[in-house]
Amino acid sequence: MGTKIAGKLLFIGEFCLSLTAVGLFWSTSSGHFREKLWEYGGVKGWNSNPNHRVYSYANYEEPPEIPLIWSPSLTDATLAVALLSIIFLVARITVEYFGQMSRTFSLIYGTFLIFFWFHSIESQASGDFSDPKHSSRHPWYLTRHCQRDIATACRVAQASFIISVLASLLYSERLIATALEAIKAYRTTPGSGYQPVSVDLNLMDGEDWASQEDN
Known part of the structure; x- marks a missing residue:
């Protein structure tokens, strides 16, 4: 009973997290926040200035x-990861509803999402070395x-990064828990792996001698 309640709460938490991520990344995309942050940092001297690219075009140089x-x-990739998380969640709930959920599917599901979210975190924290x-x-x-x-663009970008970290932690924790459950089930399943067998050598010698007499 407690496990089912915990599973439902996990589904609700995952749905809220994914929905929040979609909202934040959609705001970043529709508001062109990333371009505004780039330009603001360029004016302050904190990163390259996109306005300087005009000089390259004026001098017929490749910027x-x-x-x-x-x-x-x-921006598009992070939004796609958030949408993919919701799609995977709906697929997981559907499979769970029909009683077809397996540890193998859960492991594959978790591995894919962890890969995409960790890549998203790495990209969101990447640097600017163009200047x-x-x-x-x-x-x-x-x-x-x-x-x-x-402030708006900055806080949305910060919140997007935090949500990405939380999503990675959530999927990593669940993947580890599922892997441990699979290992435990494998070890406790009768007939799994190699089982020690005791052999009576005296009895075997007797059987060999009897078979030789019959011949």
Whole structure:
């Protein structure tokens, strides 16, 4: 009974976490927050300045590649991970409802989500080295307080990173718990693995001698 209640609470927590992540990443995408944070940090000298790319175009030069931390592709990728988490959750609930849930499916499910969320965390914490004079190992909003004139974009970005960390911890904990349950079930299942067998050598010698006499 307690296990079922804990499982339902875990589903509710996972759903709320995924829904919050979708809301935050959607806000980042629709509000172009990442571009605003990049420009604000560039003006302050905390990272490369996107406005300086205009000079490259004016001089017919190839501008530096947009750092991953400020690229629209990262915004789209993080939103996709959040949506994928909800899709996987619905699939998990459906399989659980029909009684077809297995540890193998749970392990695969958890492994995929952990991979995507950890990659999302790594990308969200990546640096900007496109301008050697204003390089940064991590985005400024993770190492500095939010300024009043860009508070909304800054706080949404911070909350998105925190939600990503919480999601990674949740899926990691569940994957470890499922793996331990699988190991325990394997060890306690009769007939699993090798079983010690006692052999009476005297009896075997007697049987060999009897078979030789019959021949």
